[in-house]
Amino acid sequence: MLNERLTQALNDQFNNELQASHAYTAMAAYFSKRNYHGFANFFLVQSREEHQHAMRFYDYLVTMDEKPALQGLEAPKNDYSSALEVMESSLEQEKSVTANIYDLVSLADELQEHATLSFLDWFIEEQMEEEKMFRDIITRLKGIEEGREYFLKMDDEFAERKLEE
Ligand SMILES: [Fe+2]
Ligand SMILES: [Fe+2]
Secondary structure (H helix, E strand, C coil): CCCHHHHHHHHHHHHHHHHHHHHHHHHHHHHHHCCCHHHHHHHHHHHHHHHHHHHHHHHHHHHCCCCCCCCCCCCCCCCCCCHHHHHHHHHHHHHHHHHHHHHHHHHHHHCCCHHHHHHHHHHHHHHHHHHHHHHHHHHHHHCCCCCCHHHHHHHHHHHCCCCCC
């Protein structure tokens, strides 16, 4: 069993990761409709990654003899004006997840919950990588025009992304 406040916060993050997965699926749909199937693939993989993150919280709660509790998902943003706007929203979403993870770390630290601190380490690293990935994509996208040759090359590149198990 874990401290009640900590259990609640871990469970909230379990649900936040599911919400992130939901939002990325909506972004994939935006690209699918525009026939940018590589960008769509990129976001479908991203969505599945977030689902994996959620399940890490699920498994951790179970390991600590707690019960994961599903909350309702909010409708994500379904419409965007450009690929750049999607990437900028993604970066904002990742930054807010990073802030959530930091709050969790602070709470676990305050409670001296060492197992939880160790569990959360992986997420600190992951958030650094995800923010960097979106920052780099934004930099590339800012220099090119949608639908032109280099944009289509990015679409081909994103078509290759696969889920890492
Ligand atoms: Fe995540
Ligand atoms: Fe993420």
